[in-house]
Amino acid sequence: MEHLGVFITGTGTGVGKTLVTAYLAALFRRAGIDAVPYKPIQSGSIRRGEELVAEDVAFYRDVARLPYDQGDLCTYCLEAAVSPHLAAQQAGQTIEPQRIAEQYRRLKAKHQLVLVEGAGGLAVPLAAKPSFVYMTMHLIHLLQVPIILVTQPGLGTINHTLLTVSYARTHHIPVAGLIVNGMPAKPTCMETDNVKMIEKLTQVPVLGILPKFEQPLIPSVKQAVLHAAEPRTDAEKILRRLKEMGEQS
Ligand SMILES: Nc1ncnc2c1ncn2[C@@H]1O[C@H](COP(=O)(O)OP(=O)(O)OP(=O)(O)O)[C@@H](O)[C@H]1O
Ligand SMILES: [Mg+2]
Known part of the structure; x- marks a missing residue:
């Protein structure tokens, strides 16, 4: 069985x-596909x-039954509600991408799909050194995953979506798909x-x-999962797309 990962950004x-x-x-778990969420960095804890x-992580655990404690599903739990690089700095920590990659690999070895949730949007700094800023895109490259955006x-979404997809492409990040929320x-x-325009453009x-x-x-979310008409079909459609992205890269 192939084990897959995807980075959920916004x-x-x-x-x-x-x-x-x-x-x-x-939804994946209901469809019999063993998926697990992972939030490497939470600021504003x-x-x-x-x-x-x-x-x-508390929200994931309220919606889906997960065999993990918070520490397994969040590597850096930071108090300040600011960009991760600053929240870490204020907590006297430095975000070490290798620690995140190790936890990601551990989860991926055990589960069919790891859903990695980013912090904020895509162009977000994770660690600032004098000569180099480690960005979210560097972490995505390290994990070698495509993104779901x-x-x-609502109003403004065409601009926000196009700019994010364009940034992803500039940095050679494969974009598996869009999910429209709300x-x-x-x-x-x-x-x-x-919705039509963001797909077309x-x-x-x-x-x-x-x-x-x-x-x-x-x-409400639990009810939606329970009553989803085609959980297996929808989950498999997303999995198929993630597999295709892996084969292309
Ligand atoms: N489809 C929805 N229907 C109703 N409320 C929603 C919906 N999606 C999100 N919300 C509400 O909007 C707020 C932000 O959603 P959420 O926490 O999922 O965003 P996020 O992108 O994960 O934010 P962060 O960048 O802080 O991680 C939450 O209070 C959530 O309850
Ligand atoms: Mg969030």
Whole structure:
């Protein structure tokens, strides 16, 4: 069995990477495909006494049953809600990409698919040295994974999506697909057109469209996974695409 990985990035911070990662992990698992989410760097973690809680990992674990503790699914859990390079600096740490690569390899050896969620968008610094800034794209090269780009249907998305795909291509990062997150139940003409335009202009397939979920969010997402009409087909479509990307690179 081939073991695969993908890096889930977004057109910006807060576009729904965690929601999409948790949804996909749960959908794959429902379809009998052993997927696991991994958040190498969480900035803006919540302090509870001595402990720092990585909220994204807590969300994954609320949506999908996972056989791991936070420490296995988050390598750098940082308190400051700023860019990872600065959050690490403020915590007196340096992000070491090799540690992330090692944990990624451990998870990949055990699971069919690892969904690695980035911090913020794609052009994000992870470690700043005087003469060199280690960027998210360097980590993606190290892990040798394609990306899935989470985007939104609203105003501004054409610009954000095109710029991110263009940046990825400039840096030789394969883009497996787009996932549109937060589609309203009754999309406007602009929202419907935006989805068509981002696919047409980027020439990257839209692999999924997730709705705007009702509050409370976790039960809504779990219900959506449970009632997904074609979990096996949808999961296999994404897996096939990831395999094709691996063969091309
Ligand atoms: N489809 C959706 N329906 C309803 N609410 C959503 C949806 N997607 C995301 N949200 C809400 O938007 C907020 C940001 O989503 P999320 O945490 O998934 O973004 P993110 O891209 O992972 O952010 P970060 O860059 O901080 O990791 C959250 O409060 C989440 O609950
Ligand atoms: Mg997140």
